[in-house]
Amino acid sequence: MLIDETIASLANKLKKKEISPVDIAKECLKQIEKQNPKINAFITQVDSKAVLDQAKKIKLTTPLSGIPYVLKDVYVTKDLRTTAASNVLSDYIPQYDATVVHKVNSAGSILLGKMNMDAWGHGGSTENTDFGPAKNPWDITRVAGGSGGGPAAAIVSRMCSFAIGEDTGGSIRNPAGWCGITGLKVTYGRVSRYGSIAYASSFDSVGPTAKTAEDCALILQHIAGQDPHDATSSPLPVGDYLSRLEEGIQGKVIGVPKEFMGEGLDPKVKKLILVAAQKFTDLGAKIEEVSLPTSKYAISVYYLLAPSETSSNLARYDGIRYGNGRDKFTPETMRRIMIGTYALSAGYYDAYYKKAQQARTLIIKDYQKVFTKCDLILSPISPTPPTKLGELINDPVKNMLADIYTVTTNTAGIPALALPCGFTRSGLPIGMQLQGPMFSEEVLLQAGYAYQQVTDWHVRKPQL
Numbered sequence: 001m002l003i004d005e006t007i008a009s010l011a012n013k014l015k016k017k018e019i020s021p022v023d024i025a026k027e028c029l030k031q032i033e034k035q036n037p038k039i040n041a042f043i044t045q046v047d048s049k050a051v052l053d054q055a056k057k058i059k060l061t062t063p064l065s066g067i068p069y070v071l072k073d074v075y076v077t078k079d080l081r082t083t084a085a086s087n088v089l090s091d092y093i094p095q096y097d098a099t100v101v102h103k104v105n106s107a108g109s110i111l112l113g114k115m116n117m118d119a120w121g122h123g124g125s126t127e128n129t130d131f132g133p134a135k136n137p138w139d140i141t142r143v144a145g146g147s148g149g150g151p152a153a154a155i156v157s158r159m160c161s162f163a164i165g166e167d168t169g170g171s172i173r174n175p176a177g178w179c180g181i182t183g184l185k186v187t188y189g190r191v192s193r194y195g196s197i198a199y200a201s202s203f204d205s206v207g208p209t210a211k212t213a214e215d216c217a218l219i220l221q222h223i224a225g226q227d228p229h230d231a232t233s234s235p236l237p238v239g240d241y242l243s244r245l246e247e248g249i250q251g252k253v254i255g256v257p258k259e260f261m262g263e264g265l266d267p268k269v270k271k272l273i274l275v276a277a278q279k280f281t282d283l284g285a286k287i288e289e290v291s292l293p294t295s296k297y298a299i300s301v302y303y304l305l306a307p308s309e310t311s312s313n314l315a316r317y318d319g320i321r322y323g324n325g326r327d328k329f330t331p332e333t334m335r336r337i338m339i340g341t342y343a344l345s346a347g348y349y350d351a352y353y354k355k356a357q358q359a360r361t362l363i364i365k366d367y368q369k370v371f372t373k374c375d376l377i378l379s380p381i382s383p384t385p386p387t388k389l390g391e392l393i394n395d396p397v398k399n400m401l402a403d404i405y406t407v408t409t410n411t412a413g414i415p416a417l418a419l420p421c422g423f424t425r426s427g428l429p430i431g432m433q434l435q436g437p438m439f440s441e442e443v444l445l446q447a448g449y450a451y452q453q454v455t456d457w458h459v460r461k462p463q464l
């Protein structure tokens with residue numbers, strides 16, 4: 001299948017006119033028809049005829065031209081329904097395109113649809129959705145991860161080439177790990193969030209998900225940069241993610257935090273992370289144990305601050321100006337609004353919200369200290385392989401604890417690259433993440449690229 005190939009390879013064939021955008025689009029539409037009923041990755045599909053018409057007309061101006069993609073349903077799209085997977089917005093038709101959507105469309109990519117997720121980003125399994133859970137293509141009795149389970153499941157089951165995801169506390173990395181694909185959580189502010197439906201504004205980030213680190217580099221090159229519409233987007237110049245991709249990791253020091261490899265980590269996951277560490281050593285890196293002592297507070301910090309911010313962001317959906325009534329929120333989302341409102345209320349603000357902000361600073365300082373000794377940090381993404389349907393949504397505490405290795409990244413605002421690093425004996429994919437200092441996307445992508453030159457986890461696909 002064409003759609004097994006990377007963007008880089010498809011772009012090359014398109015340029016040489018060996019294939020046309022219509023060939024790729026047709027294949028994707030066929031796959032969606034065949035696989036989506038089993039997976040439930042889509043919330044809203046773009047009309048097939050419109051997709052093919054666009055494919056016929058597309059001009060090949062960039063490596064993304066003619067490449068079919070999907071959006072996690074948190075990005076507003078002009079005249080196309082945007083729900084954030086919630087009944088509150090089930091009939092919301094936006095009037096403009098988010099900046100990231102505008103950039104990808106201007107590069108010539110073809111949008112196939114808006115994808116399933118945990119409502120508002122609240123969750124790690126795509127079960128907290130009003131559109132039915134997304135299933136894991138490697139085992140449909142299991143979840144695809146979350147909150148961006150739909151986009152990840154669609155890529156690995158070959159319904160599209162890439163996706164634009166959103167990561168507040170792991171929502172790009174967790175589903176990438178559990179579906180066996182590659183995803184990049186960028187530095188806070190690296191990509192514009194204008195037109196992205198806010199979950200927790202001091203954590204949210206926009207990033208690419210695809211099959212390989214090289215594809216993520218290609219996409220990032222097009223979407224990164226300052227945006228006059230988003231005051232939180234960074235004015236720092238955009239890196240050159242592509243031309244130095246092959247530089248390798250010779251001499252780089254990769255830290256493995258002992259707190260991320262201890263109690264609570266499934267031995268099957270641990271083993272694969274250690275095997276990956278050995279691969280990095282073979283590639284010329286030096287592996288060192290490091291410590292992030294305050295990471296033990298990360299879940300408490302994140303689950304006070306993110307709900308506080310979401311309680312404020314979701315106040316606008318009052319059923320009068322925007323959206324349907326507030327009774328349409330799911331129990332998980334209501335719980336977060338309640339926790340956040342409580343943590344922000346007079347009398348509790350100092351004890352909870354303010355304390356959590358202080359602890360956040362300690363976590364940032366921990367990372368800064370570690371990054372004086374190493375270039376990157378290697379760790380698991382999730383403590384377990386993909387969970388069974390029902391396992392997380394019915395156990396709110398377990399649901400939060402599953403984010404233990406991902407929320408520190410967003411708490412510190414740093415970037416992280418999720419990569420597939422193996423399979424359990426029963427054939428479930430396992431992922432790892434590399435974290436780096438602020439704006440180290442170039443180095444992260446170089447490391448991911450080097451790893452994917454000597455492994456083939458990223459090319460495997462499920463037999464659906």
Ligand code: GLN
Pocket residue numbers: 120121122123124146147166167168169170171172199306403
């Ligand atoms: N699972 C985390 C949460 O529920 C992260 C979600 C996200 O990154 N959007 O908050």
